[in-house]
Amino acid sequence: MNASLLAAQLLNGLAYGMLLFMIAAGLSIIYGFMNIVNLAHGTFFMLAAYAAYSLAGMKVNFWLAIPVAIVLIMIFSIAVEKLLLSFVYGKEHEQVLLTFGLLIIFADMVKWIWGASPRSLPIPPSLDFSITMGILDFPVYRLFVIAVGILVAVALWYFENRTRIGAIIRAGVDDRQMVSALGIHVGIVFTGVFAFGAGLAALSGILGGAILGVYPGMDTETLILSLVVIVIGGLGTWKGAFSGALLVGLLETMGQIWFPSLSMVLIFLCMTVILLVKPTGLFGKKVST
Amino acid sequence: MKKSLLLFLVLFAVVLCFPLVAGKFALHLMMEILIMAIFVMSLGLIMGYAGMVSLGHAAFFGVGAYFVALLGHHIGNLFLVLALGTAIAGLLAWISGGLFIRSAGGYFLMITLSFGQMLYAVAYKLKNVTGGDEGMPVQAAPDLGWKLATMTELYYVIGIGFLAWFLFLILFSNSPAGKAVKGVMVNESRMRALGYNSIAYKLIAYTLAGGMAGFAGVLYAYFNQYVSPDLLNWLFSGQAMIMVIIGGVGTLIGPAIGAGFFVLLQNYISSYTERWPIIMGLIFIAIVMYGKGGIVHLVLQLTSKLRFKLWDGSAVNRAEQRRTSP
Numbered sequence: 001m002n003a004s005l006l007a008a009q010l011l012n013g014l015a016y017g018m019l020l021f022m023i024a025a026g027l028s029i030i031y032g033f034m035n036i037v038n039l040a041h042g043t044f045f046m047l048a049a050y051a052a053y054s055l056a057g058m059k060v061n062f063w064l065a066i067p068v069a070i071v072l073i074m075i076f077s078i079a080v081e082k083l084l085l086s087f088v089y090g091k092e093h094e095q096v097l098l099t100f101g102l103l104i105i106f107a108d109m110v111k112w113i114w115g116a117s118p119r120s121l122p123i124p125p126s127l128d129f130s131i132t133m134g135i136l137d138f139p140v141y142r143l144f145v146i147a148v149g150i151l152v153a154v155a156l157w158y159f160e161n162r163t164r165i166g167a168i169i170r171a172g173v174d175d176r177q178m179v180s181a182l183g184i185h186v187g188i189v190f191t192g193v194f195a196f197g198a199g200l201a202a203l204s205g206i207l208g209g210a211i212l213g214v215y216p217g218m219d220t221e222t223l224i225l226s227l228v229v230i231v232i233g234g235l236g237t238w239k240g241a242f243s244g245a246l247l248v249g250l251l252e253t254m255g256q257i258w259f260p261s262l263s264m265v266l267i268f269l270c271m272t273v274i275l276l277v278k279p280t281g282l283f284g285k286k287v288s289t
Numbered sequence: 290m291k292k293s294l295l296l297f298l299v300l301f302a303v304v305l306c307f308p309l310v311a312g313k314f315a316l317h318l319m320m321e322i323l324i325m326a327i328f329v330m331s332l333g334l335i336m337g338y339a340g341m342v343s344l345g346h347a348a349f350f351g352v353g354a355y356f357v358a359l360l361g362h363h364i365g366n367l368f369l370v371l372a373l374g375t376a377i378a379g380l381l382a383w384i385s386g387g388l389f390i391r392s393a394g395g396y397f398l399m400i401t402l403s404f405g406q407m408l409y410a411v412a413y414k415l416k417n418v419t420g421g422d423e424g425m426p427v428q429a430a431p432d433l434g435w436k437l438a439t440m441t442e443l444y445y446v447i448g449i450g451f452l453a454w455f456l457f458l459i460l461f462s463n464s465p466a467g468k469a470v471k472g473v474m475v476n477e478s479r480m481r482a483l484g485y486n487s488i489a490y491k492l493i494a495y496t497l498a499g500g501m502a503g504f505a506g507v508l509y510a511y512f513n514q515y516v517s518p519d520l521l522n523w524l525f526s527g528q529a530m531i532m533v534i535i536g537g538v539g540t541l542i543g544p545a546i547g548a549g550f551f552v553l554l555q556n557y558i559s560s561y562t563e564r565w566p567i568i569m570g571l572i573f574i575a576i577v578m579y580g581k582g583g584i585v586h587l588v589l590q591l592t593s594k595l596r597f598k599l600w601d602g603s604a605v606n607r608a609e610q611r612r613t614s615p
Contacts, residue, residue: 037395039527087578092342092394097534098577100527105570112564220524224406227399235396264410268403272388275400279391 007136009253015142015211017249018149022204024226024241025156026197032173032236033193036085039099042223043106044198048073048205049214050114053121062124070202077198081191103219111216118215145207152200156238169193173236225252232271234284243282293459293541300455304448308441320444322552323451324508326545329532330458331501333544336533338462339494340474342398344526345405349378349499351521353506355412355419358516361429367446370429374507375500382499383492390491402523409521424517431511447508454501458541461497470494535576537585546584
């Protein structure tokens, strides 16, 4: 393997890690605060990618398509939370069954509407070029995705540590009952957290569509990897999601080169070792249940 | 326990007499239901009696099935294959459970899910061993010392397997170990305070459930004569979990009823429309919202209401008054 291929794969791994980070961050906050393993989280990611595909088909500008798709997915997620999830809070089996049901329904619906064959989402023309440095080629779109990921991480850090809502969420992850005892309307925060997480997944889906392609099955694929990310990184903090996502993203892309048939085994072994050393994940706190 | 044994006798009669009245299609369907019932009861054991929600249980089923496809024809005897398949799946459950059981709730769910997906990925990617995503045919023929020639004979093997596991679960859930497992689910810290090693009891239940799922997987490989990575996939685990929940968590017969309900429904709807997953998904959501915790619980609730009406309701009222009056 030569240096330029290695650099390209490294960049791919980082970009993929950032996409996973955006999904896992939402999943992690939702689990930490609402105590729900949202199996439909990959569905938000997939629906956003398909929405971006359809918007691109309608010749909508890429920069306009991003907010439009995010808003659509957030509205959808609010409907899911208000109409379905809010009735099963505190019931673990029902939550799993409900989100699993949604996953099945929308996985099939996507096949129905867009067909079973994979689609490709074009890279927006304004970002479709490479920067060349010596022998190394850096596709700008990958760099752009990495930059967005870092921006989201910084925004989440600020949000978590410097704002009132961030403080409420931090407190809620530690002790949810106490937060509601302090007179904070937990129901509204629940809806907000859920929609925010869905919005992050949607952003990831729109940006990721051009790199990964748009296909049925991308929902469960990303869901599983982002669950691994959370387990590795630890729940309830953006730090955990960020470090876990980078690790899994790099392992996945690098593993594809060296052990193409066993990259999932590699990721899983890594997860097992981390769990044995630190059962709450790299940066995890004990989440209130 | 008396009621469960009575139920067992009823099931015994139904399972044994079924081939006398059923046609070929119904028999085939019943075999699938009984295999799924064994698998789903094993998941019901850890969900309902040990409070562990796993989304990787299909791994053990798939390991049993792949064991037959890869090695079954070298071993031959069906009992030996069943015993070995059960043992291997149980061993895998024991090892993986030992690593993960300390993690509770949603964390356990995520870890079991990725464990199952790892095995799925291995079966999917190792094309020259497992045939990859196309799966592989099962060369082993069921052999009980004589070659099983008819479907009815295989049916009886499956039916007796189902009955044996059902009886075993009745005995287990009424044994001191089974009660300790249940106690751990209800209040783990109190059980620990009483001197029980709660992790060990959970691990016993998990190992048993893994072995039982492997047993079902072995039977499935003989029944289907073909295995594919889908048997290891977490979506299959999720389906099994749905069957447990729609049947009724925490009951012995619930998971078996859930399995029957699911298989029949899937067969019925998929014969009408290609879009059956959407309809199934909608039905599951409706069950979550209005199902009162599964078919068995719904039936129990209805019959207790009925009994209340038929029986002398006033006596109950008087007892109620006595209890609430100061």
